[in-house]
Amino acid sequence: MLKGVFISLSQNQLLTTAAKKYGLKLGAQTVVAGTTVEETINSIRKLNALGISATVDNLGEYSIEREEALEAKASILEVIESIHTNGVDAHISLKPTQLGLDIDYDFCYENLLEIVAAASKYNMHINIDMEDYDHLQPSFDLMDDLLKEYDNVGTVIQAYFDRAQDDLEKYKDLRMRIVKGAYKEPIEYAFQTKEDIDENFIKLIEYHLLHGKFTSIATHDHRIIDQVKKFVKENNIPNDKFEFQMLYGFRKDMQVDLAKQGYNFCTYVPFGDDWYAYFMRRLAERPQNLNLVVKQVFNK
Numbered sequence: 538m539l540k541g542v543f544i545s546l547s548q549n550q551l552l553t554t555a556a557k558k559y560g561l562k563l564g565a566q567t568v569v570a571g572t573t574v575e576e577t578i579n580s581i582r583k584l585n586a587l588g589i590s591a592t593v594d595n596l597g598e599y600s601i602e603r604e605e606a607l608e609a610k611a612s613i614l615e616v617i618e619s620i621h622t623n624g625v626d627a628h629i630s631l632k633p634t635q636l637g638l639d640i641d642y643d644f645c646y647e648n649l650l651e652i653v654a655a656a657s658k659y660n661m662h663i664n665i666d667m668e669d670y671d672h673l674q675p676s677f678d679l680m681d682d683l684l685k686e687y688d689n690v691g692t693v694i695q696a697y698f699d700r701a702q703d704d705l706e707k708y709k710d711l712r713m714r715i716v717k718g719a720y721k722e723p724i725e726y727a728f729q730t731k732e733d734i735d736e737n738f739i740k741l742i743e744y745h746l747l748h749g750k751f752t753s754i755a756t757h758d759h760r761i762i763d764q765v766k767k768f769v770k771e772n773n774i775p776n777d778k779f780e781f782q783m784l785y786g787f788r789k790d791m792q793v794d795l796a797k798q799g800y801n802f803c804t805y806v807p808f809g810d811d812w813y814a815y816f817m818r819r820l821a822e823r824p825q826n827l828n829l830v831v832k833q834v835f836n837k
């Protein structure tokens with residue numbers, strides 16, 4: 538039930554706007570790297586010093602005005618330049634709806650093309666994050682169109698969708714991130730139980746590890762991570778074929794441990810003032826994350 542409440546809160550426009558105005562609150566500063574590019578580069582430097590790379594997300598989604606989407610594009614271009622100038626180990630994650638997918642497909646494509654072209658100059662990867670089901674196929678279409686011109690693009694497969702295996706087979710030659718899926722999706726096309734989602738998640742990860750180009754295994758679930766470690770060992774899959782990913786601020790000790798054990802590790806680093814929906818989705822996934830909020834409130 539709590540999951541539904543937090544997902545609804547994440548979609549509340551009024552609260553999103555208020556949150557932007559009043560800065561990082563409610564404990565969000567624990568899971569958001571900063572509000573400026575400079576703060577974010579500093580956070581990435583600290584991760585790099587621990588042997589961890591970063592994928593940087595300029596927070597925000599569902600732009601309804603062209604202006605918003607253009608501002609987001611400018612901010613992402615600035616991050617790409619800063620990553621290059623500062624020589625930090627990082628690439629970009631972005632959301633098509635932030636860059637105008639709900640406004641106009643071609644407008645969004647042009648925005649993405651400019652970003653992918655800028656990153657390609659520095660051999661930097663661009664990951665297209667996957668949002669809800671309504672945006673799934675349009676996001677794959679965007680990637681297909683971008684791949685006609687550039688090869689530094691990949692995306693995300695959400696294990697809760699029953700079409701996930703077909704999508705992964707289609708994109709086996711790409712660098713792909715595999716996740717369980719963060720949105721609330723209906724039974725018509727999405728697995729609903731934790732058991733079914735976990736089972737599909739493992740199946741997809743193993744498939745891409747065996748047949749895919751490069752696999753980013755994005756999860757905080759130690760049981761899945763242990764299973765992957767066992768699988769790569771049994772199948773002689775070298776460490777340079779995959780990485781583990783977790784979100785900034787979550788299971789920090791485990792992130793460092795995995796890097797120390799010699800696995801490639803990449804932290805998803807969100808930054809910016811549009812933190813509200815991102816933070817609500819984290820609460821939806823794991824209501825225990827409310828602890829973060831309570832600690833922040835009482836540590837003032």
Ligand code: FDA
Pocket residue numbers: 665666667668693695716717718719720755756757758759782783784787788804805822823
């Ligand atoms: P899940 O939340 O299912 O937890 C499983 C178990 O792990 C828990 O029962 C607990 O035992 C343990 N655990 C989990 N978190 C813990 C914590 N903080 N502390 C202690 N124990 C904990 N989704 C999407 O739809 N599109 C996308 O593009 C992305 N991108 C993305 C990138 C990255 C880097 C990550 C890590 C995740 C995403 N996601 C995503 C989100 C993803 O789909 C999923 O919703 C969350 O990762 C939550 O699922 P988990 O697999 O992490 O574990």
